[in-house]
Amino acid sequence: MAIRKEDVRAIIFDLDRTLIKSSLGFDKALSKAANFLTQYFKRQGHSISGAKIYGTLRSIAKSFESQGLYDRDEWWIILLRKLGLSHLSGKWVHEVTMLYWRTYIAASPPYPDAENTLRTLRKRGYRLALVTDTDGTPGMKRKRVKALAFYDLFETVVVAGEDTPKIKPSKMPFTFVAKRLRLSPKKCVYVGDNPKVDVKGAKAVGMQTILVKRHGLKADRPTLVINSLSQLLRIFKGLDG
Ligand SMILES: [Mg+2]
Incomplete structure (x- = not known):
């Protein structure tokens, strides 16, 4: 099926791995947290290898991500439980979360074509918005979004799980962004x-969907698949064309 581009007034984006290269940030942040925890446990008299801690954290992160649970504090608490160190649990675990996010932000640059694609689409008259899930630490995602060089281009930013009770793929954040834009979802395309x-939730409310192929996952039938953001410029040439 082809995109009905003549219907499109707004182009709504996902953030992580769509506009910013956050898989790198995730790896670095997890290593940093693992190093911190290894040193901390050592100081408390528990010698556990960094590799074991990193490996355990990766599996915790993976299972949490598949369940849509993003609160990093929980990751470290489960790690403590798995290592039989629950007695060490305390308020300090939140410090690890903050260290994680600082590292994540520093190591998650935008894709090279992100800013130019967004600026050009805006110049061509498309309205731009962002729908992204909470990071689990309230306010953190909005802080990350505000730090983007192209933040000013978004007419509205919906942080699902904070602005709406449910996260993607619930219909809620997609219905909410269309409402904020005062547009029918039919006039919106969601890029994730x-x-x-991304595809499932946006499709369920009637948006057209474009999947940016960042990894080898099979798509839940998006309207279109692209390999890079700049391909959007070949599709959306302006509101009258
Ligand atoms: Mg994403």
């Missing part, structure tokens, strides 16, 4: 990298 979370 995750076939399950």
Whole structure:
């Protein structure tokens, strides 16, 4: 099926792995947290290898991500439980979360074509918005979004799980963004990298969907698949064309 581009007034984006290269940030942030925890446990008299801690954290992160649970504090608490160190649990675990996010932000640059694509689409008259899930630490996602060089281009930003009770692929954040834009979802196209979370939810409210192929996941039938953001410029040439 082809995109009905003549219907499109707004182009709504996902953030992580769509506009910013956050898989790198995730790896670095997890290593940093693992190093911190290894040193901390050592100081408390528990010698556990960094590799074991990193490996355990990765599996915790993976299972949490598949369940849509994003609160990093929980990751470290579960790690403590798995290592039999629950007695060490305390308020300090939140410090690890903040260290994680600082590292994540510093190591998650925008894709090279993100800013130019967004600026050009805006110049061509398309309205732009962002729908992204909460980071689990309230306010953190909005802080990350505000730090983007192209933040000013978004007419509205919906942080699902904070602005709406449910996260993607619930219909809620997609219905909410269309309402904020005062547009029918039919006039919106949603661009994301995750076939399950992004394509499914947006499609369910009647938006057209474009999947940016960042990894080898099979798509839940988006309207279109692209390999890079700049391909959007070949599709959306202006509101009258
Ligand atoms: Mg994403």
